[in-house]
Amino acid sequence: MRMGPVFFLAAFPVALHAQTQTSLGVGVGTVRYAGGSSFAASVSPAVQLLSPSFFAGAGASLSALTDGVWAGQGRLDLWGAYPRGRTAGVRVAVGANVAASSRSDGAASAAGSAVAELLWTAGRGGAALGAGPSQGVVEGERGIASPHLRARGWWLTGPAQLSLTVEPTRFAGAWYTDVVGGVTVDQGRGRLVASLFASGRVSAAYGSKGAASAALQYFISPSVAIEASAGSFLADPFQGLPRAGFVSAGFRVHAAPRPLAPAPPMRPRLAPLVAQRRGDSVVVRFRMDAKRSVAIAGDWNAWQPAPLRALGADVWEAALVLAPGTYHFNLLVDGTDWVVPGGVAVVSDGMGGLVAVLTVL
Numbered sequence: 037m038r039m040g041p042v043f044f045l046a047a048f049p050v051a052l053h054a055q056t057q058t059s060l061g062v063g064v065g066t067v068r069y070a071g072g073s074s075f076a077a078s079v080s081p082a083v084q085l086l087s088p089s090f091f092a093g094a095g096a097s098l099s100a101l102t103d104g105v106w107a108g109q110g111r112l113d114l115w116g117a118y119p120r121g122r123t124a125g126v127r128v129a130v131g132a133n134v135a136a137s138s139r140s141d142g143a144a145s146a147a148g149s150a151v152a153e154l155l156w157t158a159g160r161g162g163a164a165l166g167a168g169p170s171q172g173v174v175e176g177e178r179g180i181a182s183p184h185l186r187a188r189g190w191w192l193t194g195p196a197q198l199s200l201t202v203e204p205t206r207f208a209g210a211w212y213t214d215v216v217g218g219v220t221v222d223q224g225r226g227r228l229v230a231s232l233f234a235s236g237r238v239s240a241a242y243g244s245k246g247a248a249s250a251a252l253q254y255f256i257s258p259s260v261a262i263e264a265s266a267g268s269f270l271a272d273p274f275q276g277l278p279r280a281g282f283v284s285a286g287f288r289v290h291a292a293p294r295p296l297a298p299a300p301p302m303r304p305r306l307a308p309l310v311a312q313r314r315g316d317s318v319v320v321r322f323r324m325d326a327k328r329s330v331a332i333a334g335d336w337n338a339w340q341p342a343p344l345r346a347l348g349a350d351v352w353e354a355a356l357v358l359a360p361g362t363y364h365f366n367l368l369v370d371g372t373d374w375v376v377p378g379g380v381a382v383v384s385d386g387m388g389g390l391v392a393v394l395t396v397l
Contacts, residue, residue, distance in 0.1 A: 056292070057084045061263065063286015067099045067107050068269065069137045070145040070174050070276040076101050078286075089120040101139070111135040117155055127155045129164065137275060147172035147274035151186055161191040170205060172274025180274060182206045195223040207273050210241030214270070225297040229253040237270050245270060245279065258293035262286075309380045309394045317355040318396050322377050325350050326369045332356075334365030334394065341368045364391040 061080040066073055080097035096110040115131035130152050138144035153166025165187050173179035184205035191198045197220045204213040218233030234248045249267025256262060264285045271279040311318035322344070324330050330352040331341035344352035344367075364383065367375045376382055382390040 055086060057086075058082070058291040059288050061286055061288040063263065063284060065265075065284025065286070066280065066282035067097070067101070067109070068277045068280060068282075069107050069109075069139050070143045072278060073280040073282075074099075074101050074107070076107065088123050089117045091115040106140040107138070109135075109137045124157050124159075127157075129153050129155045129166075131166075135275065137277065143175040143276075145172070145174040145275040145277070147272065149184065151184075153186065160193070161189070163187075163189040170274060174276040177276075180208060182208075195226075196221045207242075210239065212237055212239035212242050225295055227255045227296060233267075235270060247279070249282075253288070255294055255296060258296055259290050261288045261290065261294075263288050309377070309392065311356065311358070311394060311396050313397075314355065317357055319353060319355050320394065321347075321351060321353045322367065323350050324352050324367065324369060324375070324377070326352070328370050331368040331371075332365055333368060334363050336363050358396045360396050363394040363396065365394055366391055 059082050061082070062078075063080075064075065064077050067076050067078065076099040078097045078099040080095065082093070082095040084093040085091070086093075091113065092115075093113045094111070096108070099107045099109075101107055111133065112135075113131070113133045115129065117127045117129040119127060130150070132148065132150040134146065134148040136144065136146040147170070149168060149170040151166040151168035153164045155164045156162055167183065167185045169181060170184050171179065171181045182205060184203060186201065186203045188199065188201040190200075198218075199220075200215075200217045202213065202215050204211055214235060214237050216233060216235040218231060220229070220231040222229045229252070231251045232249075234246070236244065236246045238244045247268040247270045249265060251265035252263070254262045262285075266281075266283045268281045269277070269279060271277060309320060311320050313319075320332070322330065330344045330346075332344055332354050333339045333341045336356070336358055342354065344354045347353055364385075367377060369375050376390050376392050381393045383393060385391045
């Protein structure tokens with residue numbers, strides 16, 4: 037299973053209480069390492085601690101490649117803002133991340149970066165501007181240290197979170213700029229979480245490239261989710277990770293159950309009224325509270341009311357001569373009120389009203 041991008045939820049203007057999220061994923065997917073990528077089965081634990089002013093996230097994966105070879109990946113992210121507890125206005129923030137990958141029969145690599153930024157939030161959106169160092173090393177090769185800049189913005193609209201990041205980085209004497217934009221949809225108490233991201237790398241020295249990814253997470257229970265993702269990676273020059281396509285699928289078990297909204301109550305499925313045959317006629321009966329009379333009118337008699345016979349106990353009966361087929365009707369109660377009988381399937385009459393459905397077999 038690939039390790040996906042980390043999103044600093046704590047940086048967004050969301051009223052979060054401090055909480056810890058721990059999970060374990062099992063599945064299959066594309067695994068990248070220094071110099072290549074493979075398809076493998078993986079197990080991937082993850083933990084996050086988040087609050088309005090702090091975020092810490094750690095994730096790892098262990099993958100079984102062919103011929104008894106193992107590949108490992110790991111990532112740690114930290115972010116904090118000051119003044120603590122404030123979710124609007126201007127703040128200062130510091131973030132850092134470290135990522136590593138290795139194979140049991142190959143080279144290991146690692147990269148890290150830090151950024152200090154000025155953060156501004158208001159309403160349901162915000163922006164940040166910062167800078168800091170980046171460092172990368174591949175086993176057996178000389179490490180590289182470089183400066184990088186970062187500008188980012190976000191906006192929340194309903195259950196969707198829109199984001200855009202522009203990050204120029206100097207690498208081996210030349211600059212390249214990564215632009216990443218995307219949307220994540222999470223209804224909070226819903227079962228589905230979805231994201232779609234597109235990225236581009238612009239550089240006069242290294243050439244320009246693009247990538248895109250999509251991910252879905254569906255909770256089949258409060259603690260178990262099905263995960264699937266597909267797309268492509270841009271190369272990571274600091275770790276020697278190549279550009280590659282990817283696909284992954286699996287299950288993730290969460291230690292803290294997700295609060296799911298209860299399913300809407302099932303409405304009784306209404307069926308057309310089925311007439312009973314009595315000789316050459318068909319008989320329909322209704323229970324209707326009427327003082328004087330009940331009449332039936334339908335598309336078989338040009339909607340002219342025909343009286344029903346009272347059987348007592350508010351039961352009314354009609355004997356109709358109808359060929360097999362589907363008909364539409366309504367009842368006229370006490371000569372003044374048009375009534376659609378309850379518990380019977382209805383359709384629109386084309387004029388803003390409803391008519392009942394009658395089936396003759």
